[in-house]
Amino acid sequence: NAGVTQTPKFQVLKTGQSMTLQCAQDMNHEYMSWYRQDPGMGLRLIHYSVGAGITDQGEVPNGYNVSRSTTEDFPLRLLSAAPSQTSVYFCASSYSTSGLATDTQYFGPGTRLTVL
């Protein structure tokens, strides 16, 4: 199993540009999530999904959109990038029970995004 994969590993954007960060998992996990990691602030939840067609906001959702059309994929979209979105982005997945994430989350290797 490849686990959780993310592309690209690095990306530089100009303010106002759009892009999609890709995330895929091959463990048949229902729950998937996106986090951003900033120095001294740990990881903060952006959006999550408990299954195909179901998404919800996390702690810091503004400026980001998500969709979940398949169990395997959970892309994160930045519609108009801002310098404040410079960060390292991690995708994670886990099993869930009755629509709740109840188990260990497995993380991808991350995408380092710089917005100029």
Added chain:
Amino acid sequence: AQSVAQPEDQVNVAEGNPLTVKCTYSVSGNPYLFWYVQYPNRGLQFLLKYITGDNLVKGSYGFEAEFNKSQTSFHLKKPSALVSDSALYFCAALAGNMLTFGGGTRLMVKP
């Protein structure tokens, strides 16, 4: 709102000595608690978790953590530190579908 605190930005310990990385949480209900480790330029790796049961949880690489409900703490421990344990450690609490992380503690183990 739930929160997780790691009061120490950095912990320094000599190789072979015991180590403790502190974590306290504020979560309604009965949280699931986790410790993750991050090596440079890598994603997070799972170390251990507390769901229910025995308050002392054993995990990977000789680490263990003690759940204390009255003190709302979940400190990470290891009896004998290795230089290779040097990394960034995160405590996290899962309640509902929200996993909340502490700010992280950098562990430095010196030879």
